Amino acid sequence: MHHSPAPPVLLGDEPGSFPHGVLAERHPAIIEQVRGAFPYGPEVHRALDALRESCLHGVLEPLPDDAHDQRRWREWGADAVLGRSWFDVPWLWSESYFYRRLLHAVGYFAPGPWQGVDPFRPFKLAELDSAETREELAALDALAHRPAADRAEALLHGSLWGNRADLGFRLSDAAAEDRAAAPGLVADDSARLWPLLTGRGTLCLVADNAGRELVPDLLLVAHLLAEGRVERVVLHVKPYPYYVSDATTADLVDALRALTAAPGEAAAYGHALWSAMTDGTLAVRAHPFWASPLPFEDLPADLRAQCAAATLTVVKGDLNYRRLVGDRRWPPTTPFADVTAHFPGPVAALRTLKSDVITGLAPDTERDLVAAEGQRWRTGGTHALIQVRD
Numbered sequence: 001m002h003h004s005p006a007p008p009v010l011l012g013d014e015p016g017s018f019p020h021g022v023l024a025e026r027h028p029a030i031i032e033q034v035r036g037a038f039p040y041g042p043e044v045h046r047a048l049d050a051l052r053e054s055c056l057h058g059v060l061e062p063l064p065d066d067a068h069d070q071r072r073w074r075e076w077g078a079d080a081v082l083g084r085s086w087f088d089v090p091w092l093w094s095e096s097y098f099y100r101r102l103l104h105a106v107g108y109f110a111p112g113p114w115q116g117v118d119p120f121r122p123f124k125l126a127e128l129d130s131a132e133t134r135e136e137l138a139a140l141d142a143l144a145h146r147p148a149a150d151r152a153e154a155l156l157h158g159s160l161w162g163n164r165a166d167l168g169f170r171l172s173d174a175a176a177e178d179r180a181a182a183p184g185l186v187a188d189d190s191a192r193l194w195p196l197l198t199g200r201g202t203l204c205l206v207a208d209n210a211g212r213e214l215v216p217d218l219l220l221v222a223h224l225l226a227e228g229r230v231e232r233v234v235l236h237v238k239p240y241p242y243y244v245s246d247a248t249t250a251d252l253v254d255a256l257r258a259l260t261a262a263p264g265e266a267a268a269y270g271h272a273l274w275s276a277m278t279d280g281t282l283a284v285r286a287h288p289f290w291a292s293p294l295p296f297e298d299l300p301a302d303l304r305a306q307c308a309a310a311t312l313t314v315v316k317g318d319l320n321y322r323r324l325v326g327d328r329r330w331p332p333t334t335p336f337a338d339v340t341a342h343f344p345g346p347v348a349a350l351r352t353l354k355s356d357v358i359t360g361l362a363p364d365t366e367r368d369l370v371a372a373e374g375q376r377w378r379t380g381g382t383h384a385l386i387q388v389r390d
């Protein structure tokens with residue numbers, strides 16, 4: 001266990017810091033993107049104006065009295081943050097609540113014409129239909145002739161680096177995609193991951209982004225099932241649109257349809273996944289907690305029981321990493337095993353580095369990264385890690 005006191009949770013109150021930039025620049029940019037993506041009527045435009053004003057100069061305001069999830073947000077701690085500036089509450093709170101308020105502004109939950117219309121869908125679909133996605137799928141044809149161990153390694157890395165494709169991140173950092181991925185991982189426990197997948201039991205995969213991340217996640221899942229490395233997979237997606245590109249059930253269906261319609265090997269993966277869903281070997285869950293503003297230390301009892309029973313839980317992406325280890329600026333050499341000791345079972349994190357939160361680095365690794373890049377390595381999305389606590 002870590003013996004020194006945990007650093008404070010991240011807030012967005014420091015101008016020039018990464019969280020402050022997300023609140024002050026990324027959120028207003030997302031509002032404008034959404035505004036331009038649909039022919040919303042004047043009432044939605046007014047609601048988006050009000051949200052922009054609230055985010056920059058106002059406070060977190062309560063959900064309407066008739067909101068279906070008002071009680072849930074109270075249980076998650078709304079009373080402690082409502083009425084305060086977005087910059088002064090835990091960053092996890094201000095981000096998660098922003099997406100909830102954005103859905104309110106576009107009428108996502110209210111009975112009416114825009115109910116259930118995902119404001120991020122055009123961006124997600126464009127990505128799924130991109131040349132990059134087609135190239136990635138075409139690469140499966142060459143992979144088919146390689147030994148299973150090579151395929152497993154390639155698909156694991158495909159799933160890991162798929163996390164770079166993140167629409168919210170690219171909105172605030174247009175150069176992110178063009179920056180080359182750094183070769184080598186800042187931490188690589190993959191040798192400890194494979195022995196956990198011995199053929200028995202259930203793998204839980206806590207998904208992150210749709211499109212170019214979910215597709216390689218699904219390819220990895222298909223491989224693990226086909227090779228008998230796990231008996232069953234439970235894929236956890238978001239219950240509603242969140243952090244721009246986070247995967248929902250609708251995005252999963254889009255990804256599966258894209259796979260089954262693709263040429264070559266990709267279609268075989270798609271059909272295998274489709275049958276796995278219909279026979280229950282691949283199950284999907286969309287628990288409300290995944291879109292909550294809370295760390296995984298606060299997993300509710302039902303999810304805790306599911307993860308405890310799993311052979312391994314794989315947690316994808318940067319936000320899930322922040323929630324797994326705690327959204328704090330830990331000393332980077334803080335052991336990953338210590339900060340994930342609360343998690344009810346073996347857990348693996350697959351993540352590219354897109355925020356200040358990091359643990360589990362060797363002292364030499366941290367020293368070399370700082371010498372080469374100052375602190376930019378933490379947030380630039382060019383580095384990646386695989387960390388395992390068994």
Ligand SMILES: O=P(O)(O)OC[C@H]1O[C@](O)(CO)[C@@H](O)[C@@H]1O
Binds near residue numbers: 168243316317318
């Ligand atoms: O899609 P991911 O990998 O969870 O990344 C989410 C991104 O949003 C952030 O939460 C910041 O808004 C960062 O952690 C990261 O850049």
